[in-house]
Amino acid sequence: MKIRAVGLCLATLLICTCFPSAIEAQQTGSSTSKQKAKESVYSEIGKAPEKARAQHNPLEKDPDAVAAGQILFEQRCAECHGDTAEGRKKGPSLRAAEIQTAEPGAIFWVLTNGVVRKGMPVWSKLPAPQRWQLVSFIQSLGAAPPKPETSPTSSAQPPAAKGAFLPRR
Amino acid sequence: MFIRKGLILVSVFLLATICFPRTTAAQENPYFVAYDHYLEEPGNLEIEYFSTFGTQRGGNDFHSFWTEFEYGVTAWWTAELYLHGQTTFGDSTIFTGIRWENRFRPLKREHFINPILYVEYEHKSGADKILKEGEGHDVEADLLTPNALARRDLINEMELKLILSSTFKGWNFTENTLAAKDLSNSPWEFGYALGASRPLALKASAKRCTLCPQNFVAGVEMYGGLGDRYHFGLRDTSHYLAPVLGWNLPSGWTLRISPGFGLNDNSHQFLLRWGVSREISGFGSMVGRLFRGRP
Numbered sequence: 001m002k003i004r005a006v007g008l009c010l011a012t013l014l015i016c017t018c019f020p021s022a023i024e025a026q027q028t029g030s031s032t033s034k035q036k037a038k039e040s041v042y043s044e045i046g047k048a049p050e051k052a053r054a055q056h057n058p059l060e061k062d063p064d065a066v067a068a069g070q071i072l073f074e075q076r077c078a079e080c081h082g083d084t085a086e087g088r089k090k091g092p093s094l095r096a097a098e099i100q101t102a103e104p105g106a107i108f109w110v111l112t113n114g115v116v117r118k119g120m121p122v123w124s125k126l127p128a129p130q131r132w133q134l135v136s137f138i139q140s141l142g143a144a145p146p147k148p149e150t151s152p153t154s155s156a157q158p159p160a161a162k163g164a165f166l167p168r169r
Numbered sequence: 170m171f172i173r174k175g176l177i178l179v180s181v182f183l184l185a186t187i188c189f190p191r192t193t194a195a196q197e198n199p200y201f202v203a204y205d206h207y208l209e210e211p212g213n214l215e216i217e218y219f220s221t222f223g224t225q226r227g228g229n230d231f232h233s234f235w236t237e238f239e240y241g242v243t244a245w246w247t248a249e250l251y252l253h254g255q256t257t258f259g260d261s262t263i264f265t266g267i268r269w270e271n272r273f274r275p276l277k278r279e280h281f282i283n284p285i286l287y288v289e290y291e292h293k294s295g296a297d298k299i300l301k302e303g304e305g306h307d308v309e310a311d312l313l314t315p316n317a318l319a320r321r322d323l324i325n326e327m328e329l330k331l332i333l334s335s336t337f338k339g340w341n342f343t344e345n346t347l348a349a350k351d352l353s354n355s356p357w358e359f360g361y362a363l364g365a366s367r368p369l370a371l372k373a374s375a376k377r378c379t380l381c382p383q384n385f386v387a388g389v390e391m392y393g394g395l396g397d398r399y400h401f402g403l404r405d406t407s408h409y410l411a412p413v414l415g416w417n418l419p420s421g422w423t424l425r426i427s428p429g430f431g432l433n434d435n436s437h438q439f440l441l442r443w444g445v446s447r448e449i450s451g452f453g454s455m456v457g458r459l460f461r462g463r464p
Contacts, residue, residue, distance in 0.1 A: 072373050115244075116244045116278075120244060127371035127372075
């Protein structure tokens with residue numbers, strides 16, 4: 001009887017000690033996987049070579065560049081990245097800090113080369129000035145306000161983790 | 170009767186474009202024969218209708234036409250299905266066959282020269298006159314046979330192309346080399362197509378417009394046969410030079426026109442080609458939702 005009581009106490013102690021740390025670990029794991037997914041989505045930006053990064057936007061001071069870029073964005077990009085560029089199933093948010101703080105040359109490089117294996121087409125079919133106009137528009141949007149944290153058990157995923165540049169078929 | 174058969178392909182095109190109202194602005198090259206290295210955006214479907222009017226020495230002029238369904242399977246693979254037919258004036262209008270083509274982009278990134286691999290299977294009758302490529306020893310006189318006779322000749326053909334395309338300072342330069350094999354006991358035949366084109370303006374306008382110069386792409390293409398395995402070269406081959414003009418409308422429609430001129434006595438003296446196409450965005454997702462039953 002005594003042994004049973006001691007066993008019960010030990011089990012209760014174990015549960016009390018382990019359960020919160022399990023939840024914490026789950027939360028940490030979830031945020032780590034989210035972080036990893038986000039990193040993989042935007043990792044293409046990091047692959048831009050130095051020479052491409054060093055390129056300056058020649059239309060930086062062009063007053064019409066943003067307006068022209070907006071029209072181009074609506075025509076070519078909104079389908080995947082959403083009308084407000086905050087991302088959709090097929091394309092990640094372009095208002096993430098990774099994009100907004102990236103060098104214009106790096107964004108231009110991604111536009112030019114696409115992310116072909118992950119579903120983003122090559123946009124070198126647009127002449128270079130139009131790609132720079134797109135860069136001007138994208139970086140004029142600024143970072144989107146952070147979305148409220150969802151509970152770890154929720155099945156909802158952030159746009160970045162869901163789609164990346166992948167078309168989901 | 171003639172008109173009815175021809176109208177079937179036009180109706181297929183119109184029905185398909187009307188049924189799918191979600192469009193996206195296309196940025197198409199103006200070529201009719203040459204291919205560049207840009208594939209269809211993944212999940213998008215482009216529906217195209219093309220016509221060719223050709224003069225025929227020693228026979229009746231003709232009008233050939235085809236409807237093309239071009240789908241971006243992935244960012245590195247585009248598949249197309251063609252249905253084609255022709256009207257020979259004073260003779261008849263007939264359906265001449267189908268073709269199934271695939272283009273693959275083997276390299277991940279953009280390079281100075283970008284290769285695309287092209288594989289095609291074509292099932293057609295001998296009356297086919299779409300002249301979508303120059304190959305082997307194809308010459309004008311081949312198309313003199315009346316439709317009733319020519320259609321009895323059935324051809325199953327495989328065609329491979331290596332497309333090498335570059336974009337430099339707004340210009341697109343493309344070079345296509347083709348090798349085609351009739352799956353019956355015929356030799357490999359060869360051909361080429363070259364193209365160069367450029368938008369009339371490189372910067373986009375800050376205003377929404379239909380007639381802006383950046384919506385127009387002008388260029389020229391040249392194509393012809395290079396003989397076959399046993400008689401490689403320019404002898405007994407036909408060649409064409411054709412200025413091309415494309416107009417990409419913001420509504421998702423693209424219009425193209427191209428007058429083509431035969432460069433030697435084996436070629437048709439004049440070919441007038443025109444086409445209309447419409448790009449439907451998110452077609453793959455639409456079909457996916459249909460089968461998954463999600464709203």
